[in-house]
Amino acid sequence: MNEAPKSITPADTASAFPPGHKNVAHGRIGVLLLNLGTPDGTGYWPMRRYLKEFLSDERVIEEPRWKWWPILNLIILTVRPGRKGKDYATIWNNEKNESPIKTISRNQAVELAERLKDHDGIIVDWAMRYANPSTESRIQALKDQGCDRILLLPLYPQYAAPTTATAADQAFRALMKMRWQPAIRLAPAYYDDPAYIDALARSMRQSLAKLDFEPEKIIATFHGMPEKYFAAGDPYHCQCQKTSRLLREALGIAPDRWLTTFQSRFGNDPWLQPYTDKTVEALAKSGTKRLALVAPGFSADCLETLEELDSENRHYFESNGGEKFAYLPALNDSPEGIDVIEAVVRRELQGWI
Numbered sequence: 001m002n003e004a005p006k007s008i009t010p011a012d013t014a015s016a017f018p019p020g021h022k023n024v025a026h027g028r029i030g031v032l033l034l035n036l037g038t039p040d041g042t043g044y045w046p047m048r049r050y051l052k053e054f055l056s057d058e059r060v061i062e063e064p065r066w067k068w069w070p071i072l073n074l075i076i077l078t079v080r081p082g083r084k085g086k087d088y089a090t091i092w093n094n095e096k097n098e099s100p101i102k103t104i105s106r107n108q109a110v111e112l113a114e115r116l117k118d119h120d121g122i123i124v125d126w127a128m129r130y131a132n133p134s135t136e137s138r139i140q141a142l143k144d145q146g147c148d149r150i151l152l153l154p155l156y157p158q159y160a161a162p163t164t165a166t167a168a169d170q171a172f173r174a175l176m177k178m179r180w181q182p183a184i185r186l187a188p189a190y191y192d193d194p195a196y197i198d199a200l201a202r203s204m205r206q207s208l209a210k211l212d213f214e215p216e217k218i219i220a221t222f223h224g225m226p227e228k229y230f231a232a233g234d235p236y237h238c239q240c241q242k243t244s245r246l247l248r249e250a251l252g253i254a255p256d257r258w259l260t261t262f263q264s265r266f267g268n269d270p271w272l273q274p275y276t277d278k279t280v281e282a283l284a285k286s287g288t289k290r291l292a293l294v295a296p297g298f299s300a301d302c303l304e305t306l307e308e309l310d311s312e313n314r315h316y317f318e319s320n321g322g323e324k325f326a327y328l329p330a331l332n333d334s335p336e337g338i339d340v341i342e343a344v345v346r347r348e349l350q351g352w353i
């Protein structure tokens with residue numbers, strides 16, 4: 001049960017309030033789960049709005065604006081909304097009329113609140129960096145409910161400037177408009193946290209046990225990024241590699257059965273390699289018949305996993321001689337997934353609760 005928010009009374013200040021002083025609720029703690037975002041619909045205009053917001057972010061596209069603006073507005077935003085809208089339609093949650101990443105993110109917040117309900121005065125919410133629910137609206141909602149301390153948890157196990165840093169930028173942009181800012185904590189990346197590796201290993205064991213085949217090879221695939229971001233000092237690549245190694249070791253899988261790859265290349269620059277699609281194709285062509293893919297960097301299944309991995313890469317494998325293919329689901333709102341979020345949140349709330 002949540003305690004009622006506190007408010008400063010004249011008794012606290014030992015003097016009468018000057019007339020007109022606004023009484024602001026405080027005394028609660030907010031936990032805000034942050035993920036990337038997703039379009040509000042699969043039609044041209046919601047897709048275009050989403051891609052415009054996303055691809056206008058200088059943390060995502062590090063090109064001079066004068067060079068990027070015409071490419072984005074005259075080329076990408078004319079063709080990509082239609083093409084990607086069709087892809088989103090294949091994975092859409094029609095019951096709720098929303099993208100899976102939204103359904104899963106909401107469930108993660110509900111489940112986390114359930115795990116924390118023994119603590120008075122904690123409110124759990126969720127928000128997106130792009131589109132809805134916006135980071136600003138949910139930080140304001142927490143503030144309105146009396147949260148004067150907020151823990152931000154970007155649900156990216158591996159730090160990357162195009163994901164983690166932009167989530168923080170957006171939260172701090174919202175604070176810039178506030179008179180009484182809440183105190184903020186930002187949870188660090190948890191790529192090698194034993195709670196995360198253990199949850200991934202438990203989840204993978206369960207998924208592998210449900211298959212009607214034993215994969216010859218397993219690929220741990222991570223979202224890619226341009227190589228030049230890595231060269232400029234982004235720790236993402238190293239953190240992905242470490243997650244992958246720790247996970248393989250936790251599962252006791254021999255190194256020659258395990259590969260680490262990067263997916264979702266966008267544009268013409270070289271991205272982190274090896275590329276997932278090229279690796280899947282090469283494995284099939286060189287005689288691998290049974291393959292499983294897992295995407296440890298995604299805390300929620302989304303377009304990049306459900307469509308790109310489970311559908312596109314399955315097709316590359318099967319059309320090049322592969323026979324059995326499995327995509328092993330992300331941690332999502334499974335008990336293992338909530339174990340990770342709860343462990344990080346409890347650790348980062350120390351001193352506040």
Ligand SMILES: C=CC1=C(C)c2cc3[nH]c(cc4nc(cc5[nH]c(cc1n2)c(C)c5CCC(=O)O)C(CCC(=O)O)=C4C)c(C)c3C=C
Binds near residue numbers: 037054
């Ligand atoms: C163009 C540059 C991009 C970089 C760099 C990038 C990094 C990055 N992204 C994720 C996680 C997700 N990305 C998702 C979709 C997506 N990503 C890009 C581009 C970059 N991502 C685009 C253009 C899109 C939209 C789809 C498309 O048009 O191809 C998603 C899925 C969201 C959903 O709606 O389901 C996630 C999640 C990470 C972790 C990352 C790290 C380097």
Ligand SMILES: [Fe+2]
Binds near residue numbers: 223264
């Ligand atoms: Fe992305």
Ligand SMILES: [Fe+2]
Binds near residue numbers: 237238239241
């Ligand atoms: Fe590295």
